[in-house]
Amino acid sequence: MDTDTPNHPAHSHFLSLPAELILTIITHLADDRPALCSLAQTCHYLKPLAEEHIYSTIELLSTDDLRAIITAFSRDPQRVGAVNTLKILYKHHDALSTTVEERQTFNRYVKQMKLLRDWHVESPYDNFKWAHGGFEWVDEDMEEFRQSLESAALHSGQPLVEEIGLAKLEKLIIxxxxxxxxxxxxxxxxxxxxHPSLRYLHVSCLNLPSDIPELEPYAAQTPLQTLIFDECELEPRSLGRILSTPKSLKHLTLGENVHNIKRDRGIQPKLSNAPDEAIEALAPVAHSLETLIHIDPKFNTLPDPFHPPALRLRGSGMRNFHKLHSLECDRCSFLHQGIIANRLLAPPNLQTLRMYNPRKMDSSFWDDLPEHTSYTQLPSLRLLEFIETTTLRTSAFLADYVGDFDRTRERHAYAYKLFQHNIDxxxxxxxxxxxxxIPxxxxGEETPVRLCLYDSSDIGFHRVVQDETHHLSPIISKVVPHPASESASAGFDIHILPSTSSPDDNPEDQEARETDHLSKRDVARLRNQIWRTMQRHRAANGRAPPASITMNLADGGGVVLELVTDDGGTDDEEDDEDVDSDDLDYAVFEDGDFDDEDEEDEDGFEEEEEGGEEFEDAEEGVYVDGDGEGEGGEGDGTPAGVPVITALATFTAADDDELD
Structure with a gap:
């Protein structure tokens, strides 16, 4: 970006303003690159002030941009010193190997970036393109980066040099x-x-040696606070060396190699296979660590990963980790089996425990939760979270699966046992x-999103409980299309969910008591919430738009169903004629939903062959199944093409199970 200016100064009332005011005005234009470029071309006085913002952030998404930025840097070296954020994110292309010289020219400027604080580097040869020039990236680009980092690093027995490139670096992703x-x-x-100023470090696919004795002189000398190992081959001894260098590390992610095991690497759990050595490696950060995550491949080596063997650890475990308040792992991790399962070794102030189920597990937390006793024995624990993986493709089935009547009641009963120990x-x-x-x-790659589908604190354990078997349940109804329209929608099964009280009961006159009981109405409402959550997420990612069904009185005394989208709009009468069961299926399973790469179902439950999405309205207690068969009926004055609910039968409590 060339902002060279003429040699003669511009005469303007703007320049007569106080310098502080001019700087404030330019700062307000920091996100307006065209305006800053125009300002930089005005005169030599404004040029450096504007270029501080123009060159503060450099994002290289393509090697096509290299020549322009190299030219700009060569014309005015002060521009190099203005860089605060640098992102080297080249995308792979067939001619990438011809850009080695230009890349090296730019890489040498990195060593001169004295104000650089945020640096993000990704290899364009990642994702299995090494054969097309990966060795050049390793031998040329990465080596140049290493030399720049080495120049700014601490050196034992030598004074710290502050006025050097990368000396102020605070965040690095490689x-x-x-x-x-x-x-x-x-x-x-x-x-x-x-590094003397680095506070955040995220590295992936790094292979640690068995030991790093070079780090011994630098114990407790760096300001590093967040360290993320992502899909790395970790070794306990070298990990201990690394964790000895920060003065006060607060956040640590131990991401071992879980997914990259199909080529030159096998399944090699390093930490859980040496639990005592792993705990020893963590010891240097016991005084400061606040959050800890362990992503472990151990489950891939066990015959029954849902019930891993117990561990017996030596020493005091993590009793000295007084600041550790959040821990995340799976049940096979040494942290769960060796620490959480033994309250005498657990961190004394742990408040949040997050349990995730790895991909490709045969069992699911929705079906089988771990034994709760080890969690209720942790006196400081206040929140227990379970995370189950799914795909956008299979998410359409979650409302039925997760919101199943028996599963929901069992889940809530489990949560009640935790609630009795003040754990949500x-x-x-x-x-x-x-x-x-995979990681x-x-x-540009879409990262997984965690959606909360159950929260015991929202549902609660205090409610009025009545004997549902003492009351006749409401009618079962059937949607009947108006006969005036031949293209009216096929009928949909409509279930008016049973009430937990008789018409004469007044809930306000009854006292709520503590219980883990959920009525059918409660379960239906929860399933409706799950359905809405998943539909909104799917809509946000270009899938079916969220919708709900509302009931309105129709002419002639019937009830009209309207499909309401998130923007509040409803289908008009013309559109109603086109709403059949196939349309409802299509609204959930669009073309492209079933990608080749999504063929595998890792969620451990059977998918319905016929599709068909269920629409619910918790307020009214309406359940609509898009696979229902229509039946003819007599007209009653309802507009053509609008489904009408008509009573077919009543049923007693003996039929309740049909709604489960």
Missing amino acids: HSHGADTDFWDLKDFHCLFR MKMFAEVHHHYGL PYLD
């Missing part, structure tokens, strides 16, 4: 690989853990947009 493999060796990149429970669906997409997630 996604790379080896010359012909998924993983890159640490080697001399231990300078990553000797939440359950999440971690929705993956594409099943074939580390690169720029």
